[in-house]
Amino acid sequence: MLIKSATLITASDTFRADIIIEGEKILELLAPESEVSRLWTGEVLDAAGKFITPGGVDPHTHFDLPMFGTVSSDDHYTGHKAAAFGGTTTVMDFVPLEFPKPGANRASFAHSVNLWREKAAKAAVDYGFHMNLTRWDDALAAEFPALLEMGITTLKVFTAYNGRLRLSDGDIFEALRRAGELGMLVMAHCENGDVIEALIAEALAAGHTSPEWHARTRPAWGAVEATLRMAAMAAQANAPVYIVHLNAGGEADMLTYARQRGAPVMGETCPQYLFFNEDDLRRADGAKWVCSPPMRSAQDNARLWQALADGEIQTIGTDHCPFFFDGTQPITYEGKKIAIPGKELGKNDFTKIPNGLPGVQDRLPVLWTYGVRAGKISANQFVALTSTNPAKIFGLYPRKGALLPGSDADLVIWEAAQQVTYDVAHSHQRTDYNLYEGWPLTGYPEKVFLRGKLIVDGERWLGKAGDGQFLRRAPGEVL
Ligand SMILES: [Zn+2]
Numbered sequence: 001m002l003i004k005s006a007t008l009i010t011a012s013d014t015f016r017a018d019i020i021i022e023g024e025k026i027l028e029l030l031a032p033e034s035e036v037s038r039l040w041t042g043e044v045l046d047a048a049g050k051f052i053t054p055g056g057v058d059p060h061t062h063f064d065l066p067m068f069g070t071v072s073s074d075d076h077y078t079g080h081k082a083a084a085f086g087g088t089t090t091v092m093d094f095v096p097l098e099f100p101k102p103g104a105n106r107a108s109f110a111h112s113v114n115l116w117r118e119k120a121a122k123a124a125v126d127y128g129f130h131m132n133l134t135r136w137d138d139a140l141a142a143e144f145p146a147l148l149e150m151g152i153t154t155l156k157v158f159t160a161y162n163g164r165l166r167l168s169d170g171d172i173f174e175a176l177r178r179a180g181e182l183g184m185l186v187m188a189h190c191e192n193g194d195v196i197e198a199l200i201a202e203a204l205a206a207g208h209t210s211p212e213w214h215a216r217t218r219p220a221w222g223a224v225e226a227t228l229r230m231a232a233m234a235a236q237a238n239a240p241v242y243i244v245h246l247n248a249g250g251e252a253d254m255l256t257y258a259r260q261r262g263a264p265v266m267g268e269t270c271p272q273y274l275f276f277n278e279d280d281l282r283r284a285d286g287a288k289w290v291c292s293p294p295m296r297s298a299q300d301n302a303r304l305w306q307a308l309a310d311g312e313i314q315t316i317g318t319d320h321c322p323f324f325f326d327g328t329q330p331i332t333y334e335g336k337k338i339a340i341p342g343k344e345l346g347k348n349d350f351t352k353i354p355n356g357l358p359g360v361q362d363r364l365p366v367l368w369t370y371g372v373r374a375g376k377i378s379a380n381q382f383v384a385l386t387s388t389n390p391a392k393i394f395g396l397y398p399r400k401g402a403l404l405p406g407s408d409a410d411l412v413i414w415e416a417a418q419q420v421t422y423d424v425a426h427s428h429q430r431t432d433y434n435l436y437e438g439w440p441l442t443g444y445p446e447k448v449f450l451r452g453k454l455i456v457d458g459e460r461w462l463g464k465a466g467d468g469q470f471l472r473r474a475p476g477e478v479l
Pocket of ligand 1: 060062319
């Protein structure tokens, strides 16, 4: 197939070229109107006036994740479909660490990964996994090489969620060293678990129940301090770390401080931390914005934009973990009524609001209009942050994140002039709200290819459950 006359946007360049796709791969890029293009007798797609980016790579999703007695409302099919409509063709999901059977005294990576592979059998785009490291012992340390062989080269640790997910600093330091020896990458959720526990207990005792208190009990200082602590441990362990969902401006300051001193630390932010703040939590429907870490201030939004523009932050993921706002009222999804308990569970207690929000479809279209078109980041930075850099860091480059001969033909053809009033009706995320309800967008993904197969054509869904491949990842690069 020949895609002709498009403008290609990559992490480094913007240029005119024709693309030849053979099977699942990009075979060749040709100068526009080359002899080969003129004499082409096969299938042709004329993309004049459009632009093409590599398929988005979302390094941070939580599909079908049990939480607070319910489950995130997108599974590994509906979430993948939503991703595709937003131009994302690769997602990376976090595997909770499980025990092989009730009462077993030892958690197992292999068992946990097998469970998640079963859930993800209905994948509709390509996907990889990160492993949650929420316990630490010698047996798990010994399983690191087996995890590498499964194509999982990343482990996530938490400095919050005491008694559930958190590891001690000592254990994190050991895990960093072990991972570093093997070329694996530790990812870190940075907040101060001890302070959060104290503040939550105090707030509940004082009768505070509203969503705003979710943010007030998880102060930005804890995120800032934990980010520097994690960067310092990475430097001392001589092992890289990737800080997930930077939300506070001070975290960007700490990232910059550490990187300027040669610490092997990288950072990710998410659209919600660029566009929203604590004021949104004070709205009547504030529970829609409850996620961890919480929304911060407008100054934090501005500092994070600056860090993206300056190249201090390496990626933009989503932390997609949607819940219904009102899970008692069904929505129609693919012709069927469905309702999944959601934010209403915390109507009378902010600590019971499921933590998380939708975003896997929104990321690229919203960032295109309000990042690139608004002049905050360049089109090439947009591709780097949302596709190329995550592919490099997570060991998928140049198969993913690139428009190069030999890369997977994961392409997004954008209709640059298309005007969309974005809302829940445009969203294929399986939830009853859209954080960007009513936002005008200019430029939207029109056609999306996954390994050479057209899976989204305007509003038509041509993909299907089972089309997505599990990606065995290699150790990645430290950017
Ligand atoms: Zn997350």
